[in-house]
Amino acid sequence: MKPLLPLEEAQERLIAMAQPLPSETIAIGDALGRYLAEDVMAGRDQPAADMSAMDGYAIRFEDRDGPWQLVGECKAGSPPCPAILPGQAARIFTGALLPEGADTVVMQENVEPDGDNIVLTSDPSPVKGRHVRFQGGDFKSGDVSLKAGIQLNAAALGHAVIAGSGSVSVGRRPKVAILSTGDELVAPGTDTKPHQIPASNDVMIAAMLSQLPTITRCISRIKDDLDSLCEALESARDCDVIVTIGGASVGDHDLVAPAFKRLGGQTDFWKIAMKPGKPLMAGKLGNSLVLALPGNPGSAFVTATLFLVPLIRYLAGAQSYMPVMQTAQTSTVLPATSQRAEFLRAQLVDGAIAAFDSQDSAKLSILAAANALLFRPPHSPEQPVGAEVSYIAI
Incomplete structure (x- = not known):
């Protein structure tokens, strides 16, 4: 009897059959969940200039003990207010540019008015640069903002935008066909007879793929008939990956391997030293990668986690694609x-x-x-x- 293929070797062989798909450039607002194909480089400094991190008063650190003559007001979204001179302060709001001459912000809670001036109350020794966000403190123009291969989440999209990007280069979404086989399968929600089972596996596998950048279509409830299965496989040849569920073992009604052979498919491996999921099969049908999952739900889920999901991540351009232990x-x-x-x-x-x-x-x-x-x-x-x-x- 031929020995079973070790799990790690099977995973490596599956990835070796594949190549990351070509990249495409899309608008940043459409890139959630996609994998970056190229580094995103910062096109600007952030902040672009020194600005206040608090509502308060912009001062010169040398004048830290006050009192200060109030000479202006600096608002967020406005050009910098006039420069301040020794002994002066400007009212400033969060996000406003520091006026020339200022290098420190005193919080508004720590001062109080005294005639035409303001005086310090509870913070007699402010630190130089306190409550200031300095130019380039987050990143500088030319820095690598996001590395190729990462999956773009909400925070990464925000970072790309603030770095100056309006579009990004990402891996193309793999096209995946999910074929569930079995005479016993009926549509979800259908009244079942004792010999029938609601088709749950294709819904489950499609849900797993919905968390990845894929274009998925389900060809569900294919009868245990060689011609029907061949027809379904032929209809999916335009896909990057064809996933079959059920019929991958060696019983009289397990027809995936015979159909695959009839259509000229090339099997790379079959039967893995793992439990559950031993009858997993992988190969190529023309330009499509074929992954045949077992039909029991637990086996289908485990093999999809260990093989299908990493394969899709790899095709879509992920740098890290294997499950994290x-x-x-x-x-x-x-x-x-x-x-x-x-x-x-x-x-x-x-x-x-x-x-x-x-x-x-x-x-x-x-x-x-x-x-x-x-x-x-x-x-x-x-x-x-x-x-x-x-x-x-x-």
């Missing part, structure tokens, strides 16, 4: 493992992680209650309560 202490005893890596549905609570007693791949109730996949390497010894283990947050 974290560590926690187990609150339950973990039995020894065999030759397969295991991913146990688990709950992480207050820094401690506990695997569910049942790991049946068909139980969506367990998957829905889980917030982590607890990783057990192959050939691991039993782990006692309190042992440090690795997990992927889900």
Whole structure:
């Protein structure tokens, strides 16, 4: 019997089959969730000039003990007010440019009027430069504001704009077709007979991809018929990735491999040393990458987490695309493992992680209650309560 492919090798081989997609330049307002294809360089200093960080009074530090003659008012969004001379101060508001001669701001709560002047009350020794945002204090023109390969979140978009960008170069969104197979599948919400199951896997996998920059279409509930499956695969050839769910094993009605072969597909690997998810298959059909996931929901979710999601990230231009492993202490005893890596549905609570007693791949109730996949390497010894283990947050 051919040995099962180790998990890490399978992940590496899948990525080796792919190439990041070409980039495109889009408006900054359309770039949420996309991966940067090029560094974003700052086109301006931020702040562009020295400005106040508080409502208060702009003074010369040399005159820090006051009193000061009030000679002007500086507002945000206005050109700088006239220069101040020794012994003078200007009323200033947050975001306003410092007048020439000023280098410090005294908070308005720390002064009070005295005739035509203002005097210091509760802060007799202000620090030079206090409450001032100095030119270029955040970044300077020419600095790398955002590095290629990061995913653009709301804060990153704001940063790109303040750095002077109105558009960004990002990786193109992969086109993904999701094909769910099985005579037993019926549409969500349909009344089911005992031999039928609502088609949940394509909804679940599509939801996972919705958090990534993809263009996804579902070709759902394909019958266990070789001609029907071939027709569905042919219809998806325009996609960068074709994901099949179910029918990837070796039963009489598992037709993904025969259909793939009939259409001239090239299988790269099949059967992984992992649990759940052993019957995973990957290959190429023309220009499309094909990833065949198992049909049990737990298996489909785990293999999508470990293979499909990293593949999409890589194609879309992510610099870091593999799942992030974290560590926690187990609150339950973990039995020894065999030759397969295991991913146990688990709950992480207050820094401690506990695997569910049942790991049946068909139980969506367990998957829905889980917030982590607890990783057990192959050939691991039993782990006692309190042992440090690795997990992927889900």
